[in-house]
Amino acid sequence: MPADQATDLANLSINTIRGLAMDAVQKANSGHPGMPMGAAVMAYALFTRHLRFDPQAPTWFDRDRFILSAGHGSMLLYSMLYLLGYDLSLEDIQNFRQWGSKTPGHPENTITPGVEMATGPLGQGFATGVGMAIAEEKLRAEFPGLIDHWTYAICSDGDLMEGISHEAASLAGHLRLGRMIYLYDSNRVTIDGSTDISFSEDIRKRFESCGWHVQRCDGMSVENVDSCISIAKGDDRPSLIICDTVIGYGSPNMAGTSRTHGAPLGEEEVRLAKIELGIPTEPLFYVPKEALAHMREIGKRHKDERMGSERKLESNPELARRIAGRLPEGWADAMPVFDSAMATRDSSGKILNAIAGVLPELVGGSADLAESNKTTLHDAPYFSASHRLGRNLGYGVREHAMAAAMNGMNLHGGVRAYGGTFLIFSDYMRPAVRLASLMETNTIFVYSHDSIGLGEDGPTHQPIEQIMSLRAMPHIHVFRPADANETRAAWKHALESKDHPTAIVLSRQKLPLVSPSTFDALHGAYVLADASGGAPHAVLIGTGSEVEICLSARELLQSDGIPTRVVSMPCWELFEVQDESYRSSVLPPGVLRVSVEAGATLGWQKWIGDSGIAIGIDRFGASAPYQTIYEQFGLTGEAVAEQVKKALSQ
Ligand SMILES: Cc1ncc(C[n+]2csc(CCOP(=O)(O)OP(=O)(O)O)c2C)c(N)n1
Known part of the structure; x- marks a missing residue:
């Protein structure tokens, strides 16, 4: 020695x-x-x-x-x-x-x-x-x-x-x-x-x-x-x-x-x-x-030295704001209100670029899928060895390091990092997502191509169990918006959060505008279309792209004289913390509940109970145009309406 x-x-x-x-x-x-x-x-x-x-x-x-x-x-x-x-x-x-x-x-x-x-x-x-x-x-x-x-x-x-x-x-x-x-x-x-x-x-x-x-x-x-x-x-x-x-x-x-x-x-x-x-x-x-x-x-x-440094830091109001993790007053007003159909990944990209100017702390990035995830801040260069002011991180095909590096940036403070990949590859970064949750770090994980809705790339790329497995993780909030306006709510929630990460789960395919421009989605779940002609006989609970399916099933059921309510439930974790009276006003007890989500059904029993119906996908996907896969898997308005009628007639 x-x-x-x-x-x-x-x-x-x-x-x-x-x-x-x-x-x-x-x-x-x-x-x-x-x-x-x-x-x-x-x-x-x-x-x-x-x-x-x-x-x-x-x-x-x-x-x-x-x-x-x-x-x-x-x-x-x-x-x-x-x-x-x-x-x-x-x-x-x-x-x-x-x-x-x-x-x-x-x-x-x-x-x-x-x-x-x-x-x-x-x-x-x-x-x-x-x-x-x-x-x-x-x-x-x-x-x-x-x-x-x-x-x-x-x-x-x-x-x-x-x-x-x-x-x-x-x-x-x-x-x-x-x-x-x-x-x-x-x-x-x-x-x-x-x-x-x-x-x-x-x-x-x-x-x-x-x-x-x-x-x-x-x-x-x-x-x-x-x-x-x-x-x-x-x-x-x-x-x-x-x-x-x-x-x-x-x-x-x-x-x-x-x-x-x-x-x-x-x-x-x-x-x-x-x-x-x-x-x-x-x-x-x-x-x-x-x-x-x-x-x-x-x-x-x-x-x-520390006391001198702190005085200097406080003397710069912008830096002091960012260190405190305070968003500028009225920042959310910079988010656009939408009035047309588009993929939620597209609305997400538009939101990010609209707020980039008012939130200079925002640092975007993607693991080599920026064009697909719509994560690029267009007015800013890449952060690089020669461009330290760049606001886009090119992480390369390194999902795991991306997630950990984003955690590092958000733990450090003064910047606010989000980064994207396909939802399927959340599995490649899961240990760092878990750590973000454990560390109470407000990292924003942007996951596009969130279901069989991505179509032809097939089962290797189509998430099935990913959404539910993220929901199984303590502390993280999983937000799956149904349209452009719910995507606004998702970003508002993610950016305002201080002590938990958020996964924003986005569609590749175009989705109609179904939700109001208010932030009802921040309740986690809300009545999007209520039953007409009486109290609901069935409540259809949808998330993301499947809310549209619930709405078309409702049309069919209503025209058959079955009063049907549609609840959009973009974020379980936010709904869980609502008070009991709000929750039962959205999901009235004793009424048939049907969940519709293009993913694993395990877990939906929490909201639909023993007598509810969970419509989803408990097998791997398939390579085909996405409309075909939805039809083959029974995820259409007609198929959902049929199941509801069958259940109500039993
Ligand atoms: C991802 C991960 N896999 C496995 C472990 C279990 N584990 C703890 S320490 C260790 C290896 C220890 O070797 P080294 O890192 O060289 O530490 P040292 O023996 O010097 O203490 C393993 C496998 C872990 N903590 N993390």
Whole structure:
């Protein structure tokens, strides 16, 4: 082991981090001690010599961002935050992984001050940081002299194995995101053992070929890591610093092996490791006064700078508005009111271009389907290495990295990112969509080509279970508008949301204008056409393109003397939060309810009950003109009316 050239105080602090990690994992009887023990030096070098932050103001906008991409090493971050003086106590550390604690198993931004994002699913942190760096570049160009910070991450073997890291690294290099510095904890160990089993690519060459600046250093030396970070700052490419480390450093019998990765070392091994590292074996959770004082002092280093920076930020009203996430007064008036039939992807594109001028924070993008998704802001160039003011992101065919990067931009703040792909490819980005929901991030996912209505491309491209599987995800709002005016409501809702993502699900095919120009759709569901000639005998509930089918079924039923109501239900989540009296006024109890949606029927029972009828598609689609597929699958006004009549006659 190379001798660490750091000062005694540095070594004391580093070993304190290691001791806390071992003890917390041991006490919780679960967790990951190895990574914090091996990466403590890297984290110490970064936090004490480079990172700009103020524990008293963890959301200071111009702070450097730090992501622990290898989130299983959470005790590394928690120890650091506690020692530096964030609002995290030694007791919190002792409650690691316990119910209600501020120290959950993996970092969560909604729980712990100083945690920038939730990590744990490997690769997500890596790619989310790319979005944070994009936001910084863009805002620095827009507000020169006010914004000036860096994005750092610690990532692991597992992070770099994940496909999303390839997508994100390629994008970051292409965009020349020089303010990104990633420390790679190269300990050559994963859960199953040595990386020899599965991971032998040349990381240096891989990242260099993606346009990164790559260095390699002894990750167990503060001085080495420190000087590599300094060198990285002088290069205008994103930087990867390959830090050679030893997982579980200090454990006499387990260091360097996967046995330290994801389980307590055991009381005896913890004792031996403490002796090896020169940490007193008692008391547990030992924090030497000198180390705490040293780290707390470092925690105060940027206080004055932060206060000055905050004054500057507040002095610019436009930037202050954007940092606060406030939309300009009356912004929604810029949205057009529609009076004609069009695909909802088209109305979405028109809305975006109409509001782009009043919402300069809007950053669009698509995973190589901009023309299809209608996501392009026409008056703005692409964001690129030479055009930092660009407002369209060309993510390339990288759905997963796109979603994570959008999360990064929205977590960063000051910009508001949306991005599009086909609904079917929401599956390619699902882990990042899930994380957006968990992190309470207001990312807007634009999904066009939302059903068999896309026609000839066939079943590989026709979503079936995607809408319902998005609805199954907690917290995200799924909005499937029936026409251009409901699309306005969808965008209003998505843009005004602060603490949840929204998926806007759009048709490829033209849809008639069926809804009023008011924002009734923001109730989640509303009566679009009521029964005439008496109380309804049936309520047809449609979403998106199937609302039109419900309306034509209603015509047929009404002409047969059956009073029929049509309810448009573009957003379940908004309807769920309406009060009981509104909900039962829309869906009266005791009346036959029929859902019509060109997708999986699983789940509609929630609204139609045991005696309702769910009309949908529980098989894969088919390649044909879309009108034919709708007919073949029984999704027509006639077929729906027949089913209703049959049910009512039983
Ligand atoms: C997407 C994803 N797949 C699997 C896991 C489970 N997991 C946690 S850590 C890990 C690998 C650990 O290897 P490495 O990233 O090198 O971390 P280290 O061993 O250095 O702690 C795996 C597979 C995960 N967290 N995320």
